[in-house]
Amino acid sequence: MEKVISAKLYFTVWAILMCLTAATAALSYVNMGALSPVVALLIATVKGSLVVLFFMHAKYIDVKTTVLVIVAGFFWLSILLLMTMTDYITRAWS
């Protein structure tokens, strides 16, 4: 079953999320060329992972169905990205 998680951990995670948001905002003023979206997406991925792992308790689960839900979620996200990419990589841009 689920572990009880201390409020302190939640606040720590929340603080990290806030710092990362500030970092994204600050970095948007720095011109890194093609690297800009890469960095922004990296930070966003870290933030998303923190939310899923701690706030959604994915780090503490031992129920198989929960794993199934997470796997299904990522599978569907990959459908969205891959199938959209079939258009973007092969489109005639002119």
Place this chain on the structure above:
Amino acid sequence: MATASAITAEREHYLNADYGFRSWLLTTDHKRIALLYLITITFFFFVGGFFALLIRLELLTPQGDLVQADTYNKLFSMHGQVMIFFFLLPAVPAVLGNFLVPMMIGAKDLAFPRINLLSWYLFIIGGGLMLYTMLTGGVDTGWTFYVPLSTAYLGTHVVLAAVSIFIAGFSSILTGLNFIVTIHRMRAPGMTWGRMPLFLWSNYATSIIQVLGTPVLAITLALVGLERMFHLGVFNPQLGGDPLLFQHLFWFYSHPAVYIMILPGMGVVSEIIPCFSRKRVFGYEFVALASIGIAVLGFLVWAHHMFVAGISVYSAMVFSFFSYLVAVPSAIKVFNWTATMYKGKIYYSTPMLYAMGFIGLFTMGGMTGLFLASLGVDVHVTDTYFIVAHFHYIMVGGMVMAYLAGMHFWWPKITGRMYPESWGKLAAMTIFIGFNLTFFPQFILGWTGMPRRYHAYTPEFQVLNVLSTAGSTVLAVGYLLPMVYFLWSLRYGKEAGDNPWGAAGLEWKTASPPPTYNFEETPVVTWEAYNYDDLPKEVPVVG
């Protein structure tokens, strides 16, 4: 005798267990919430139908003489938004699904009764906002909110409509979540996955789409709102965005949404066909897995809505291929229903008439969908009335027929009363005729080139448009009939008894209307679904 009064005293059930507005508005009973949904979506059905009748009235003549072009744009936009988001999407899951999912698996309620009530309140808030949108001038984006039209050019209540759909979307997600958890965790002893009624399989598949697809729509509408209000450049090319990105995101949800609407209807039909053929359903496993197949494959076809929008031809070929493929599981179902009827003892009761109407009309809608999956034909008929006819054959000919089939089939269970059978048959026939008269001419109109979404047209299209408008009035009468006799039956209908159809399924093994916690004691299942071979060959209520 002293016991005489005890016998005639009314048995307690979910309808009379408690009285007053409070007992309804704060209920967590899945059956009462189903009725709350029923009242709400019936209201929206008639609102959407009213818009439809105005549209058909305008199209009676080639000139735009009833309403102005701008008003017409609002009429078809709000017809679409109301019918799709506030009637078709919740119709079977939120009404029949809510009522039946716990009963069919032998549970006392859904896994999260309070979240179930919350989902209705979210629906009411979304629906209220939609009403407010309509009353304060409406919206004219079409139901699709295409950019940059919606974010940069229109002066109507785009954001308000988007917010209303955003909120109603969460009601849909919560219903789906509730069904998934309930079906996984709350099945009665012996109710294995292989013994579950097909209605549950199809609602389970629907729930997957609701949970995994709806958030994408929510995000997309939020981005539309942000771009419109704060000029955030996501979709509008003038701001550096890509309009096709909107279409990708929108249709990633909105094609599977078609299956949110039709899959539960297929579940209804899978219950009714075996019951009125007095036969075990043919190919149970295939019908069950076809539902899951549709849920997954349905996510791989969305760009068939974008073949003329300028996407890559290579990508279009991939999506075209999957669009052909997604027809396979639907075809499996149609063949299996037909095979179930083969050599069965068929009763043409009202639910069966609707179910058979569903098979025919859904097949026509599906087959014309294959025309559209083919790249060349699609270019020819995109944005013509052929598309309008195609999706109304699925949505109205398929889904509304299935919904009415289910309402008639389970009405005795929901209310404890029978509706008048001969009126039921008359209405089913009227709806079938009215439907075909309305929408078949639109196939020909579209094929010969009449574009959709215009309030005026060239005179050579008038004859077919007059036929279509005439059909829509027949259809309207057909829809009003059940309204009237269902209400009539609440007071004057015959007592139904526990199982008037002699149907298999746990919901028929308890009283009508059911007690608050559905079963006097938790049932134990030791038989396969649809064991009609072990049941009497007669339908009791027909004799």
